[in-house]
Amino acid sequence: MSSVQKKTDVILIGAGVMSATLGSLLKELEPDWEITVFEKLANAGEESSNEWNNAGTGHSALCELNYTSEKADGSIDISKAIKINEQFQLSRQFWSYLVNNNLINKPEDFIKPLPHISLVHGEENALFLKKRFEALSQTPLFEGMEYTEDDDKLKEWLPLIMEGRTGNEKKAATKIDSGTDVNFGALTRRMFEHLESTDVVVNYKHSVEDIKRTSDGSWEVKVHDIDNGKIEYHTAKFVFIGGGGGSLPLLQKTGIPESKHIGGFPVSGLFMVCNNPEVVEQHHAKVYGKAKVGAPPMSVPHLDTRYIGNKKTLLFGPFAGFSPKFLKTGSNLDLIGSVKPNNLVTMLSAGIKEMKLTKYLIQQVMLSDEKRLEELREFIPNARAEDWDIVVAGQRVQVIKDTEGGKGTLQFGTEVVSAADGSVAALLGASPGASTAVHVMIDLLGRCFPQEMKGWGEKIKEMIPSYGVSLVDNPQLFHEVHASTAETLGLSEKKEPVYS
Template identity: 70%
Template sequence: MSATLGSLLKELVPDWEITVFERLAKPGEESSNEWNNAGTGHSSLCELNYTVEKPDGTVDISKAIKVNEEYQLSRQFWSYLVNKNLIRNPRDFIRPLPHMSLVQGEDNVNFLRKRFEALSRNPLFQGMEFSADPEKLREWIPLIMKNRSGNEPIAATKIDSGTDVNFGALTRMLFDHLQKQNVTIKFKQNVDDIKRTRDGLWELKIRNLDSGVTEHHRAKFVFIGGGGGSLHLLQKSGIPEGKGIGGFPVSGIFMVCQNPEVVAQHHAKVYGKAPVGAPPMSVPHLDKRFIYDKEMLFFGPFAGFSPKFLKYGSMLDLFTSLKLHNIGTMIASGINNISLVKYLIKELMLSKEQRMEALREFVPNAKSEDWELVVAGQRVQVVKDTPAGKGTLQFGTEVISAADGSIAALLGASPGASTAVSVMLDVIQKCFPQHIKAWEPKIKEMIPSYGVSLQENPQLIQEIHASTARTLGLNN
């Protein structure tokens, strides 16, 4: 997110001075790192939790449309950077990969059919196929269908325009680009404090983690893009918009297979349905991944709990985030989400063999020796009071900004990096409204569909799909 914001601003106002402070020794080592997320280009092609069956039996696809349109903005901006030779070798961060949804049971098959029919009528989802024929499914997903027993109905949708994205590689590419644009990037730097000065600037107290030396830096605008660490920094800023907000950390674990014989049998991202009581980010899925030019399979994620807000954070993170202004909200959230806490603890207690049993629901022949456990990143979900109730757990990404637009913080995690361009355009609109009119021509040069509803412009969708696929090397 931070790399995306910096890249956008450097195109809009090249003469602005930007400095980046990062706690770790390299960029993209937390949530963006390729081992810490599923690497899905989230565009609602396979994620069942973006489509909800309403009481009348129809399927609401409004969120799916929103997420898909947001991902199209990211594809356009990445294509702009590639076309301008600002980043190179798109194959190093994005690959074409079919996206599939897979369900079992008569009710789920009926839901998937209705979902398919609703999405197929929308031009954003052209090319999607549906099948409840086991023979066809054996062609699509041989590893999953091999030696599958039982007569329970099974069905899947498949669309070939999906993508696998290495967000760690993309983050590193963007920061390399920014360094060439004279952006100062300082690693192993901790932001100890953020204060407003009398003249309206923000003063940051920065500590070098190697030497312990402290420096003070002043800025007209600050963006806090520290993943789970953003909440603490937002609280230090003292802005009223940050009051009453808490964070609930959820950890993740993937099963990873690097056995070439097994990996060769699966070529898709296949998403199922989340178990009852599970959070949305725990939807089980079996993914082909491309990491360092090596093909592998990821299955999961298995949810867990740790009080850390960052994978490389402190066990005290959750407790130090509790303040007088949010303690009531956090207590209410704990009471309201006891079933979720129990679920997370249960997941955390699973043995490897118990996780293998969950995997075998997808891959009946899975062997323990072919799969290893990999701890993924921390996701800190926003907790706040809403009209729905006190201490409501939010599962989306949220930007909190000061009324004057001088500081903004990114909280939350889902659908995460896929929508980075859309989220950062929102930051720019909120924090620099006085510049938007002058910047709009450049924004539209970078992102042709900016300000346009794609679903209402089928011709533009076709043009964008074709041009971004060509530039990013996504044509199979």
């Protein structure tokens, strides 16, 4: 078995939306830098970024109830919702920059306008939703949101969900038309096509086996060329580990202090997909409900219109499950292999703390097709089994780490772990993930290239006009960027924005 040795400036591991975003940013900021990408699979965007492996929601807290919480005094904390919405606006601006500069084309292939709706049942939940609506409506980011408890209005918004519904239980919903459906797989592939046209070397079917520091402070990556069996060694001053669930084992191989006391807990998922076009046509929205007690935030039930391959379809889920694999294409030994002496206590502590979650996942794994159909009928009372198929969604690896809240705390967000000198960074975690990729990668640049960032500021502002500015405090700027990105990305009727 022969080996090859090569040098490059930047190595990106994994051809998902995060590497695509970081690579695209770096190519605009430093066109002369050499970038090399390694992807284990045959194409870009095949794992977590793939359109069948995530919900495709442009996560901006328009309908996701887990981003707003009720405080002890009964008021609603909307700070997280604002933060996530602002982060999604950065993504819209960067995608618009890429389209406007002909770096990617046909935005209608990866993003479409779609109403986002929150739907709840019962007096208590309706009160929460109304308070949430009132709090969010006071900010420019959520302008245009409507609230209703009226059955006729609900039938207008949600004909498929309201048809055949009996009983007098109170129902309430909010609707906002500025939501989006995003095909992150198509977006990722489009960005990699652009990168390859700029001489970025993308190596598919190349699996990264090891990563270690060299004597001069660079990183050497050991790569297995799957097709011909060769081992290659590539060195770079900066390495980004963006391999989805596969990032944690590679981060551990770096041996950096920041990689210690971190574990991963894999959660798998299933979606039900409608195969009846007549049913698909009766629904046009992403409708999010409330998570059941003990369920992780990413298991909030939702009924989603999706556009996959420019074909309209309908998905319901997700149903959580458990698999020891860290990737759909991973190994059943992934979880046990990630347990090290330095994170054993962290992992065990999480196991003790998260008994409710464990119980919930076991219940989900044991669900029969009939039980899944029952859950679907909570959304669509007239749902018929023959109209729906099951698809396996992507694997998510939730971060477990020691925090102020104690050892072994399960994290539900997206996290960047980087070395103190900024020479290596890894992306861990799950939702809101892809939707906020631009914010996450700009944050990573600030951590890993603090010196260069001083000179990059002007270019970043050109690409992302609201960079470094609070949109909630600058309604005028928000309206400007929201209107301009809507026009570029084909998300709105062509009309003049209204300023408040």
